Amino acid sequence: MKRDLPNLAENAIEARRISLEHERIEALYAEVSRAIVRGERARVQASFDRYHAALEAHISFEEDVCFDTLRQLHPGLGMELTSLSREHARFREDLGDVRKRINSGDLEAAVARFDQLATSIADHDRREEALLARIRGGLPGPRPRTAIRTVAG
Numbered sequence: 079m080k081r082d083l084p085n086l087a088e089n090a091i092e093a094r095r096i097s098l099e100h101e102r103i104e105a106l107y108a109e110v111s112r113a114i115v116r117g118e119r120a121r122v123q124a125s126f127d128r129y130h131a132a133l134e135a136h137i138s139f140e141e142d143v144c145f146d147t148l149r150q151l152h153p154g155l156g157m158e159l160t161s162l163s164r165e166h167a168r169f170r171e172d173l174g175d176v177r178k179r180i181n182s183g184d185l186e187a188a189v190a191r192f193d194q195l196a197t198s199i200a201d202h203d204r205r206e207e208a209l210l211a212r213i214r215g216g217l218p219g220p221r222p223r224t225a226i227r228t229v230a231g
C-alpha cells in the first residue's frame with residue numbers, strides 16, 4: 079500500500095515534539111531531585127511547580143491532539159492508546175499526592191512517591207516513543223535512553 083506522506087510527516091513532527099518534551103520533563107525532574115537532596119524547601123516547591131505544569135501540559139497535548147489523531151489514523155492501536163491514557167490518569171493522581179506531601183513539608187514521604195512516579199513515567203515515555211517509531215516505519219527510532227536516576231539513587 080502506498081504511504082500517506084503528509085500523515086507520515088505530521089507523525090514525525092509530533093513524535094519529535096513528544097520526545098523533546100520527555101527530555102525537558104526529565105530535566106525538570108532532575109531539578110526537583112537536586113533541591114530535595116539539598117533540603118532546599120522553597121526550591122523544591124518552585125521546581126515541582128514547574129515539573130507539574132510541564133507534565134500536565136504534555137499529557138494534555140498527547141490526550142487532546144496526538145492520541146485522538148492516532149486513534150483515527152490507526153484504529154488497531156486503540157488498546158495501546160487506552161492503556162497509555164489510563165497511565166496518564168494515574169500520573170495525575172500521583173502528582174497530586176506528591177504535591178500534598180511536599181506542601182505538608184514531609185520531603186521524605188514525597189521522595190519515595192516521586193521516585194516511584196518518575197520511574198513509571200520513564201517507562202511510559204519509552205513505550206510512547208517506541209509506538210511512534212513503529213508508526214513512522216522506516217524513519218529513525220526513539221533516542222537511546224539511559225535509566226532514570228531517582229532521588230534515592
Ligand SMILES: [Fe+2]
Nearest residue numbers: 140162202206
Ligand atoms: Fe504520555
Ligand SMILES: [Fe+2]
Nearest residue numbers: 096140203206
Ligand atoms: Fe509522553
